[in-house]
Amino acid sequence: MPAVLQAMPPEMIEGLRAMGLLAPDAMAEGEPLSGGVSSDIWRVVLPDGREICIKRALAKLKVAADWRAPVIRNRYEARWLARAAEAAPCSVPRLLGQHEATGTLAMEWLPPAEHPVWKARLRDGHADAGFAAEVGRRIARIHSHAARNPTLSADFPTDQLFHAIRLEPYLVATARAHPDLAAPLTALVARTAATKFTLVHGDVSPKNILVGPRGPVFIDAECAWWGDPAFDLAFCLNHLLLKCLWTPRAAGAYLTCFEALATAYLAGVQWEAPATLEFRAASLLPGLLLARVDGKSPVEYLTDDADKDRVRRVARALLLAPPDRLRTVRAAWGDEIGA
Known part of the structure; x- marks a missing residue:
């Protein structure tokens, strides 16, 4: 109608x-x-x-x-x-x-019939590893293009804005909820704020990615910032972990998407050593994971206390013993959920 x-x-x-x-x-x-x-x-x-x-x-x-x-x-x-x-x-x-x-x-205007939202596809259990890999490749392409043009940084004087809509509501707010983790979370805030490599979207989430006829389409870059590209990678991967609790029957496929996206993205990293960026993404990811239950923007589909405790258990352990590889985070989460 x-x-x-x-x-x-x-x-x-x-x-x-x-x-x-x-x-x-x-x-x-x-x-x-x-x-x-x-x-x-x-x-x-x-x-x-x-x-x-x-x-x-x-x-x-x-x-x-x-x-x-x-x-x-x-x-x-x-x-x-x-x-x-x-x-x-x-x-x-x-x-x-x-x-x-x-x-x-x-x-x-991109008609929804031809550009469904990736979040809706994932909710329904449609986890396409090839599409996830293309998400990683395209974000790396955008990061790489901007990193080759550092004068663009002058167009994005958004440090205070990024703190207000990303670092404070996610990591700083979560540190208030978990005072015993304030030190590692505050360190993540400081490191992220100080890392300046390229143009960052800031909200690479499945709700902001459309499944277009020619591949992923990114929208809603309200958090645009010249800073740490590891934030975009970790932010998106975080959602693939959380979707395992939303649609448990597809958990294994979501983790395959996690691996495909991370691998494709890291293959496109040209502005620094990929392992260095991976370390920042892997150590940031537990903070973002915990933030989605105890920060200012909890995911709306995690309502069960047992599921929230699963997130807290894995995230807290990884914040206290920071991983240097994304596969470590994926393995810890897979062990927790049995996938």
Whole structure:
């Protein structure tokens, strides 16, 4: 059944006009989309029938905790989209415009029927190791492209923003929940913040990866930052571990995807020794794992206390004895869940 179009928020109409996508005296209707916690997102039908996507960053994110972030992050998402398109053209939606005064960003509309969300596919047990490997390859390609162009760092002065929407709600908040782990978690924060190699997406999660006809498409780069590429790798791999508890029957396949993504990504690392990056990713991963049950942004599908305790048990042990290889994390998790 076709969606019923609605009148759009005035800020979005103003943004569309400022971006030259809507005539000054014209109006547009749209459909609000669900799924995001940090922005209002709409499918827009322009007067000429074209469909586009527009999003407006929120100052307070839609989570239970009091989590606020500057709406200027919209500017850096637009810049990330432009740079990623240079590195891997079919891996991001086409950027159509961005308007800072209204906090709006417009991009190509990708129909869900042709671009399902990877998270939904994984939830249903469809774990394609070939697709996971391509996710790893494309993220490495984007990282490599930016690392070869270090002057891009000036376009991403987002250290404070990245701390506000990634390091604080994940690692710092988790340290407050686990005071005995404050030292290793604080050390991870400091190391991550100080590592500056390339352009980082900051939210490489299955909910932000579409399964497109030509492979993975990355969206929602609101956390764009010039920093440590190991964060993107660890952040995505973390979700493949957690999915084992969401759809247990596919746990073995998720772990195969974990291995495929990590292997493909590390094969594309050119800006530093792959083993050095792997060490940072492997030692960061337990902190991110624990954060998804005890930080400000717990995953919504882990509601069983026994499952949460499994996460805590593995993550705490690895934080106290940091691994230097991703396979160590995968083995510890596999032992815990029997996969």
